[in-house]
Amino acid sequence: MLRIPMTPELSLRDAQHAILDRITLLAPENTPLPRALGRISAVSLKSTVPKPAFDQSTRDGYAVAAVPASVLGRNDLVSLRLAGEVAAGDLDRLTVRRGEAVRIMTGAMLPAGTKRVIPCEACREEERGRIAIPATAFGEPCRFIRKRGSTLAAGRVLVPQGRSIRPDHLLSLGENNYTDLPVFRQPRVTVLCTGSELVVPGTRARRGQKISGNSLLLGGLLAECGAESFNQGTVRDQVDDIAGALTAGLAARPRLILTTGGMGPGRYDLMEQVVERLGGIIIYRALQVRPGRATLFALLGNIPLFALPGPPPAVRLLFHELVAPALRKMQGRHRVYPRPLKARLTETVQIKKRGRLNLKGAVLSLEKDRLRARPAAATEAMNGILLLPASSRRFEKGTEVTAHLVGRAAALF
Secondary structure, eight states, X not given: OOOOOOOOOBOHHHHHHHHHTTOOOOOEEEEEGGGOTTOBBSSOEEOSSOBSSSOEESSSEEEEOOOOGGGTTOOSEEEEEEEEEEOTTOOSOOBOOTTEEEEEOTTOBOOBTOOEEEEGGGOEEETTTEEEEEGGGGGSOOOSEEOTTXXXXXXXXXXXXXXXXXXXXXXXXXXXXXXXXXXXXXXEEEEEEEOTTEEOTTSOOOTTOEEOOHHHHHHHHHHHTTOEEEEEEEEOSOHHHHXXXXXXXXXXXXXXXXXXXXOSSSTTOOXXXXXXXXXXXXXXXXXXXXXXXXXXXXXXXXXXXEEEOSSHHHHXXXXXXXXXXXXXXXXXOSXXXXXXXXXXXXXXXXXXXXXXXXXXXXXXXEETTEEEEEEOOTTSOOOEEEEEOTTOSEEOTTOEEEEEEOTHHHHHO
């Protein structure tokens, strides 16, 4: 193994930077518009046509031309000749002249010469094809015309580069005649769980064994990050078995490898030996974070390897803080790290030891325009992480702490 000198434990921030320095952007590909939801735009997508594409009416009524100045200020009715009708979708453009009115529907193209649209409820149709309109209507502000390009000019950015395609984007892109989009490729990730005591879900666990759900957890977390997971199952706590499984996984040409287990003090701290066996480079082997003391980041050739601890709470927390930013960078996301937020604790939080940054799964909620936080219960889905400083073991109710949103919300906020 190409070794690097034994380094002190890295802070969370230094570890994140060390990871991202070694992550490369994936190449873009074209995908059909209906399948682009959630993908990351590889270019800034701009409007190709103005919106609206033509001057149009916003009410059912009558399009009229200019009237003589003598009409303004009168309180009687002005009689105009009905010169035609235009409905939404009509392609032939009519012309309205002074002394005429054209019946028009909402969304229809304005006749040439139109100066204002008078709503139909203000008008009265007379005999012999004439329309009576109050003279006062000609002096009111012109509110019922939407000019070409007034909502959106051609060339305006609809989706910036590095942003996720949302349902509203599909609407606006479709309206601008996009049929396929250049998006960054989705990373393929190999997942391997290690542990001689582990059996897969659906298997009856014998005495001394336990059912492992880490592969399911990681599969869900990877899907939330827009990645495709390839589950290699579980292997025993043996260097040969782990190295063999990872060699097979590398043959599938993943862009990233995730393992759980095989870390920690003792004789079953195996992942460093596995990296040595495979000729990899270790970037760090411990963090000034709890959980995180027993974690490792390495390169197998040019493939990043995250070796996470086995306990699911640690897997979940370290995935969000270390792996998710790497996946976002691979896919060209505009925002890689979650935005630090300030939240007040709704209950007192006690931690076991101080001296390290403590990560704790949390439930965040907005109450009276203030962000509140509490630790997530064991069976509760968390939507945030508390970053509790190393200086204290006890954080009283009402204390303001730093928090991160996790999952899809983290990339959007």
